[in-house]
Amino acid sequence: MRSVRTVILWGLIAAIGAAALGRVALSRGESINAAWLLTAAICTYLVGYRFYARFIATRVFVLDADRATPAMRKSDGHDYVPTNKWVVFGHHFAAIAGPGPLVGPTLAAQFGYLPGALWIVIGVVLGGAVQDFVILCSSVRRDGRSLGQMAKDEIGPVAGVTALVAVLGIMVVLISVLALIVVNALKSSPWGMVTISLTVPIAMFMGLYLRFVRPDKVLEASAIGLVLLAGALWAGQWVAANPALAPIFTMTGPSLALLIMGYGFAASVLPVWLLLAPRDYLSAFVKIGVVAALAVGIVLVMPPLAMPAVTQFVDGSGPVFSGKVFPFVFITIACGAISGFHSLIASGTTPKLLAREPDAKLIGYGAMLTESLVAIMALIAACVLTPGVYFAINAPVAALGTTAESAALAVRQWGFVLQPGEMDALAKSVGESSLLSRTGGAPSLAVGMAHLFDRALGGGGMALWYHFAIMFEALFILTTLDAGTRVGRFMLQDLGGQVWPKFREVTWQPAVWMASALFVSMWGYFLYQGVTDPLGGINSLWPLFGIANQLLAAVALCVGTTVIIRMGKARYAWTTLLPLTWLLIVVMTAGYQKLFSPDPRIGFLAHAEKFSSLYSAGTIPPGVPSLAVMPRMIFNDRIDAAVAAFFLVSVIVIVVESVRVWVGVVRGRVPMNSSEVPAQSVALFPAD
Template identity: 50%
Template sequence: MLAGCVQDYLVLWISVRRRGRSLGQMVRDELGATAGVAALVGIPVIITIVIAVLALVVVRALAKSPWGVFSIAMTIPIAIFMGCYLRFLRPGRVSEVSLIGIGLLLLAVVSGDWVAHTSWGAAWFSLSPVTLCWLLISYGFAASVLPVWLLLAPRDYLSTFMKVGTIALLAIGVCAAHPIIEAPAVSKFAGSGNGPVFAGSLFPFLFITIACGALSGFDALICSGTTPKMLEKEGQMRVIGYGGMMTESFVAVIALLTAAILDQHLYFTLNAPSLHTHDSAATAAKYVNGLGLTGSPVTPDHISQAAASVGEQTIVSRTGGAPTLAFGMAEMLHRVVGGVGLKAFWYHFAIMFEALFILTTVDAGTRAARFMISDALGNFGGVLRKLQNPSWRPGAWACSLVVVAAWGSILLLGVTDPLGGINTLFPLFGIANQLLAGIALTVITVVVIKKGRLKWAWIPGIPLLWDLAVTLTASWQKIFSADPSVGYWTQHAHYAAAQHAGETAFGSATNADEINDVVRNTFVQGTLSIVFVVVVVLVVVAGVIVALKTIRGRGIPLAEDDPAPSTLFAPAGLIPTAAERKLQRRLGAPASASVAAPD
């Protein structure tokens, strides 16, 4: 509310007033060339980590799950059908096509159970994590170069309505089922910093680990460069920018509830890294029972029965958060609708719903990163200036290839990481995401000061200071901590020493190749941590200098474009007002169409 909503709305407003420029380009325009170069180079690197970890969540949720893979695969032809329907058959009928799409999605989820129990379905759709990685990389490239109306926009419609509808259903389920909170108010691991899921102290890692509903730099990236190109008029910014983040905050509360109602032994069975459970129900039971949790101990049979109840072969070490939310959602909703017989349906419905909006984030992020790289390279002039024209297809294809190669490489590192990709990459993801938010809040604060509203600069300024305190502290610990479970470079040094000593097994690595993997991965993660901090510090220092110069009357002028009167008619909100409906009837326009008329 006080940080995320403010950031999303104001970044959207600033970008709209600059004809939809990307965040990196706005840093260059408002803070100067030095900060601009740092941002235009650093932000694509940061967003690479964000996209890779989000894709990793999908991989962890869908690996060896033919039901889930089939359901998600079907969303692609459904989205393309919706895009063609809106483009050629019924232009402007967003609600109509969304209802059709949701119906087809539900059919895909129901059909997934039948497909998963056929021999050909199990063979085709029971995919390994590495195979899923390559499929996601291919999908990300295709989604980035295809027209927005064909795939990205219809997926946005689907994911938005499904997200809001599902969370509303969960809220009703909470009221009807009256679930009991199983999680303690304060975990025994909160003070020790050696929890079985993530290592590190409560501050700062709590604030960079929980991403849903929190301040997000990824939101700022999409609100600049992508969302402005989809708006029909400025009046729609508040409900999309501020209202969208409020909706996500509600989603976060419900998601927290679904995790908190799970039996704590099953929760840690789902979320403990593979290096502790060895992906075995027996080993997982032994490990989880040794954590000293309250409640009855879990048995291997209990774990296997829990997996079978949701139509899965295993739930051991299904890290990433998506399986936990799906399991909690199934646990809650089957008590309200359908009983035990529908528990598996609810689980896979939740997996489909989560993967759908995460994939929307992946393709939108890939496209946004493509725009940023185009902007950055276009600043060199010459033939590269053509890259700033998004309709130049060779440039779009080349920049998209660079982006998917970057995040695809990190994704493959995470999937093959012996330490568990989620457990090592997620803290870096959280830091990167929050540092990106720090860049966005710096731009917002400077623009507010430049517009002569110094007395209101505290509104983005306070969230900026808190964000920097959290993320820079977390970065310091990941870079310099002597604890190998926290510090990347300490961990790197330990495994490098084992590598040089010719060890064939060390820590979680069971062979020499895995030791080499850890050495490489920790080097990459540690280096990226340093790069992220340097980029953000350069941008923030430049922002402070520009702000002080502006207060003294010697600042860089605003790069805002002159406002242009709208030639489109569209409702300001989701539901047209009486006056808007009257004008729509007079113009003979559908409720969500854009037609030539004064705003």
């Protein structure tokens, strides 16, 4: 009887999902409601979780509640601690969800909502969630070892080193592109600038409070911090309205870039209790709060999507970033569909907390589905804006010109509607001087969210909601940036320690300062290059970030496939080979095009070539301030090309190494042994 009911229930969910997906995919010319998109996504996630995740859990890994997890075997009260699965889920979700799933879908909305939506929903069920789940299971069976260590143990030393260097490269590109998004959101915005700057002393106040006034009262300090954040929002509004103070806090891109680099350096050398830890606590609340608020806003308003299903920019001529829908939608949306970075977390803290093996399904697969839902909500928030407004905010100066009239003309030439006064009125309503060419995704997402919140709560608060959204986005971008810089510093110290052992000492200040300065200048270089780029920087840096992130996903899936084959489950290796193959096609195509496309808007080298010939002819292309800056731009193109080439070579190395191992194991030339720790029953490890 129960099985009949189960069949009916899941049949119904599948049918509703299929109907909603059909409605989303096939409607043309009429605007559809966001509810369809949300329903299609949620039903697909439910079916994926119930059937595919269970298949991987029971058939591939055969997760066993009687097999002791690292948390039980090595229980030490701090690193390895058996923890309730919902707590681990929350912890893991807070660690994986950052600005990535918000920004990528916003940028990809230039193709229309359909390509992004399909990739997010299908990509996560067959790719992203599988990656997170498989890496988590692999790490749980190996005492919680890291991805780099597993690559070394399972594939070989070359793969291990490549993985490590790739991680460092990815961090550099990731931090620079995130910093660029913050710069573009705060540029000439005294309100935003004051609010975000105040978050630093607020975090430090919390740090001091926790250390000297009320040690360990984290929730109390966070509550005070949140109240102060609301005050910072109000202070920003006050400064922006004050004619004497506003100009002091109206910053240009380059000076903001230098400030953020200074911040990253400070965060890397200051004690963690003073800045990083309290900021993280605040950011975790903010993250969960903003995701919940976005969900409530969408459900209350149920907005129609103003963006068409597919725009003409699928042909590669898009102003937000160039390149055809294939492969670039799959590069632009990494987090939310498949994100290689997650494999570092799934093989970091999380595997050491699992109380039971079967919990891995909820935490590995389930948390990624939740992140994917966040990506769908960000896509909805971007698509509730009219296309005219969306493109006016997200297209760079080189495409729009600098005035409201030139922007309106450009947008109309693309076939969308935009009155010259519309952007001014919108900017005024959110308390900004201009919203034209605010590339990077954060401002348009904030406008979309402000729009939703304003409608949900009955009007009048656009400016406050806009700056609230900007503050939230900047807060957790800066949390990734500061923690990432510190981690990068440790990795550099570790690397430098190979040749000069003293450099590794974390208590030796000169090494700390040198490594921090080196790492900050690495990402700072790309940041500064992006800030001064007339094409907006996002155009060149976001694809690099996407390629880097998918490269790490390819590494993770190679490790996963090797683990599965070495378990003697080669017949199930398609679970990871399927997304791996797709990623390789996407990364290789995108990387090849970024390098060698003859179209200067896509290919780095073609762009360098074009600028070289313009420079020798003495012509200044639109958007470029002077002839003198052109040699630097040409050099930057070549650096970007070198970075893309480095990522592609790394992918090839890892894949070739892995395939050698797979073929060897299947043919019996390489022994089937793996680094898995032998199974032990939970009965051997009594709870504390």
